[in-house]
Amino acid sequence: MKLISVVSPCYNEEGNVEALVERVRSLFAQLPQYRYEHILIDNHSTDRTVELLRGLAATDPHVKVICNARNFGHIRSPQHAILSATGDAVVVLLSDLQDPPELLFEFLREWEAGYPIVVGVKRTSDENAMVYSVRSIYYKLIAKLTDVKVIEHYTGFGLYDKKVIEILRNDFKDPNPYLRGQIAEIGLPHKEVYYNQKRRTRGITKNNFYTLYDMAMLGITNMSKVPLRLVMLGGFLCAAFSLVLAFGYLIAKLIFWQHFQLGLAPIMVGLFFLGSVQLISIGIIGEYVGSIHSIVQNRPLVTERERINFD
Numbered sequence: 329m330k331l332i333s334v335v336s337p338c339y340n341e342e343g344n345v346e347a348l349v350e351r352v353r354s355l356f357a358q359l360p361q362y363r364y365e366h367i368l369i370d371n372h373s374t375d376r377t378v379e380l381l382r383g384l385a386a387t388d389p390h391v392k393v394i395c396n397a398r399n400f401g402h403i404r405s406p407q408h409a410i411l412s413a414t415g416d417a418v419v420v421l422l423s424d425l426q427d428p429p430e431l432l433f434e435f436l437r438e439w440e441a442g443y444p445i446v447v448g449v450k451r452t453s454d455e456n457a458m459v460y461s462v463r464s465i466y467y468k469l470i471a472k473l474t475d476v477k478v479i480e481h482y483t484g485f486g487l488y489d490k491k492v493i494e495i496l497r498n499d500f501k502d503p504n505p506y507l508r509g510q511i512a513e514i515g516l517p518h519k520e521v522y523y524n525q526k527r528r529t530r531g532i533t534k535n536n537f538y539t540l541y542d543m544a545m546l547g548i549t550n551m552s553k554v555p556l557r558l559v560m561l562g563g564f565l566c567a568a569f570s571l572v573l574a575f576g577y578l579i580a581k582l583i584f585w586q587h588f589q590l591g592l593a594p595i596m597v598g599l600f601f602l603g604s605v606q607l608i609s610i611g612i613i614g615e616y617v618g619s620i621h622s623i624v625q626n627r628p629l630v631t632e633r634e635r636i637n638f639d
Contacts, residue, residue, distance in 0.1 A: 332356075332364045332436070333415030337406040339371040339399070341423040342380055349384050349391055351429045352421070356390075359436070368423070369394040369409035369630075371402070385636045393636040400630040406484070407505045408629040411497050419487045420507075426525050427485040435487035438519040445511060445518035447479055447486035453525040473555070476512045479520065484508060492516060503627050504619070559609040566605055570598070 334352055338345060349366060356364045370378050370393065378395055385391045394409060410418055417439055421429055431448055438446045453460050467480040484507045492514060500510055511518070 329361065329363045330417070331415040332362050333413035333418045334364060334366045334421055334432075335406065335409045335413055335418060336366065336368045336421050336423045337371065337402070337409060338368050338373065338377050338381070338423045339402070339405075340373045340375045340377060342373075342376040344423050344425055345377060345380050346384065348421075348423050348425060348429070349388070351425075352432075353388070353390070355429060355432050359433075362436070364390055365392055365413070365415065366390050367392045367394065367409050367413055369405055369412075370396060371405040372396050372399040382636065389637060392638050393634075394632055395634040395636075397631040397633040403504055403506070404629040407496075407507060410488075410493065410507075411629075413493065416490050417487050418490070418493050420484050422483075422485065426527070427483075428523060428526070431485075431521055431523055432487075434521050438521065439487050439489065441519075442517075443519040444489035444492055444516045445486065445514075447482050447511070447518055447520055449479060449520045449522050450481040450483070450525045451522040453481075454527040455525065476509075476515075478512050479508070479518070482508060482520075486521075501623070501626075503623060503629065505629075555612045555615075559612050562605060562609065566602060570602075573598075 336348060341348075345368065349368075352364075352366050356362060368381055368391065370381060372395075378393075381391070381393045381395075385393050394412065396405060399405075400408075406420065410420065417436075419432060419435060421427060421432075427448060435446045435448075463481065467478060471478045471480075488511075492511075495514055496505075496510060502510075
């Protein structure tokens with residue numbers, strides 16, 4: 329019997345973990361041809377999530393729990409759980425239940441048909457329409473910046489064959505892994521399964537502007553060098569514009585020597601413009617330098633405080 333590993337990252341999800349485990353258990357009760365393990369990794373929750381996970385693990389040997397020593401972020405923690413899975417296939421299912429666990433049936437069907445990667449793609453969403461539109465623009469931007477085929481509105485929800493997990497485990501050594509970019513970079517055949525993402529019914533989202541910005545910049549810096557080249561191109565364009573402007577003022581001064589005055593406004597505008605270009609350029613370069621710094625440090629994805637039911 330093939331083993332299916334379901335991985336669910338958790339952070340302050342006391343309102344969802346019991347329903348999540350029960351829904352996964354119900355799904356596999358309808359799939360007697362498979363064995364399964366449900367790995368829930370807690371990213372140092374401050375509510376009753378860990379207490380509830382202990383209770384679930386005590387009554388169900390399929391439930392395996394990893395408790396992090398501290399909060400390692402919404403990128404590193406899920407990746408650690410994925411790499412801890414031992415199944416013939418690994419399913420990533422978030423704990424907020426916005427992504428329907430019932431798609432597991434279709435994921436497994438497509439996997440058995442030969443697809444090593446089956447991903448859930450949000451065709452529609454019950455979230456704020458403006459947020460969904462901004463995400464669409466971001467995915468199109470990423471597609472323009474890289475020659476790797478990017479899957480739009482794919483958040484990591486999906487099924488991955490064990491050979492894909494082995495590639496992630498052995499060939500990618502990034503301490504801040506961008507799973508969506510890694511899957512696109514691997515390039516193995518994939519199947520897209522479309523669904524409507526529901527609103528969260530319990531608890532509040534853990535994503536804020538900073539976490540969304542962090543993930544967006546991670547996606548850009550991990551998948552493209554175009555921004556660095558745009559910085560250089562912008563420098564050349566600004567230099568050329570400044571040179572043309574300087575010649576223009578020189579000619580105007582020579583022609584209208586007695587009447588033409590330079591004034592402070594063009595100087596101030598020019599200084600602020602060039603200063604802004606420099607700050608943006610330094611920021612973009614800093615993102616790449618920060619990525620290099622993280623890789624050089626070679627830190628582990630997480631430090632575990634405890635494992636439950638892995639024996």
